[in-house]
Amino acid sequence: MSCHSIVRIGPSNSNDGCCTTQLRSSLLNYFATSSSTDEGGDTKNDLHRLDISNRYFDASVVFAGLSESADDIITPSESTVEDGIILVFDSSPTASQDMCFNSLNKVHDETEKSTDLGDLLRLCVGVSFGPSPLADGTKASEEEYSRRVLWCLDRGYEYVEADMSPIGIESGHNDRDKEGFARIIEAISSCMWSSRVMKKRTAVTTTSAAAANNDANNDTEKANANADNATKSDPNSDAEREKAAVANLMEGVDRDVDFKNPTDEIRQQEMAFHELERVIADAKNIRESTQNDSMSDEERRKRAGDTALRMMELFDKLGLGDDEEDSDETEASSLPDGVE
Secondary structure, three states, X not given: OOEEEEXXXXXXXXXXXXXXXXXXXXXXXXXXXXXXXXXXXXXXXXXXXXXXXXXXXXXXXXXXXXXOOHHXXXXXXXXXXXXXXXXXXXXXXXXXXXXXXXXXXXXXXXXXXXXXXXXXXXXXXXXXXXXOHHHHOOHHHHHHHHHHHHHHHHXXXXXXXXXXXXXXXXXXXXXXXXXXXXXXXXXXHHOOOOOOEEOOOOHHHHHHHHHHHHHHXXXXXXXXXXXXXXXXXXXXXXXXXXXXXXXXXXXXXXXXXXXXXXXXXHHHHHXXXXXXXXXXXHHHHHHHHHHOOOOOHHHHHHHHHHHHHHHHHHHHHHXXXXXXXXXXXXXXXXXOOOXX
16 A cells, blocks of 8 residues: 655635645646656546655655545545645735735634644745745845744744746755755655655665675685684784784674664664754744844743754764764873862
């Protein structure tokens, strides 16, 4: 039975030119164009489904409306997991009341009550067709931007302003810090979806590793043979006995290396890096709000403290703090007795 990750996207209306419809179509077209495989299947699935594939896993993501039943999208033989939500609004000054940013309060509350939303991907996207209306540098625009970012932080969303013009869709995909449509693509591509199927190591990698292990084993056998010969020639030599002991120890190390499987470690690191990405985005939003004076000192300290704790926990998971601790322990052990 195949599994699909459900991502709720909306709100939408009957107008084919609404922001939600255009964003969803652009995402489907982007992944359909970049995909190197075609799994076929039911036509109605292809109108909603993204096939995600990277060097670590494959995943199937299905877009559904905020209140749409998954049974209307997939076949009875398939299973689904609620993995995320993308709220979309029209960021233009002429946006209608039911598609502007303020309308998301009611949309969010109603969706939370009616659907068990996932939390792997939570985006709030302001759609424009050209530069963002808030990019004019005025104080009013900065205050409105800060208001939107704080609203998203309180509800667990990442705020993204997306230029859906042809130029905006094609721009920024090679930048290190992606923004707009490119950031949405990055978030979807790097998310550790519940429907993911981890890839096996490629034949080339496996062959190379096997060849390396064979070379290492051959070197070990040669070292053992040399050590045995040296020991037989002079069994009382301390130097020769030491070489033989080192060779035996290295043989045990080589055997341990052969049984190491990096799959679990890679999977844990991927999940930790995805969470780290969200923490960094939260920290960026806090910094921008502080610069715009839209957050009190007490609230800023609390948010900064919580974010710092989350980041420290992730650093521990990734093992980024081990070197510094080892260095401190080494330095302390080298001090004379009585000196701290």
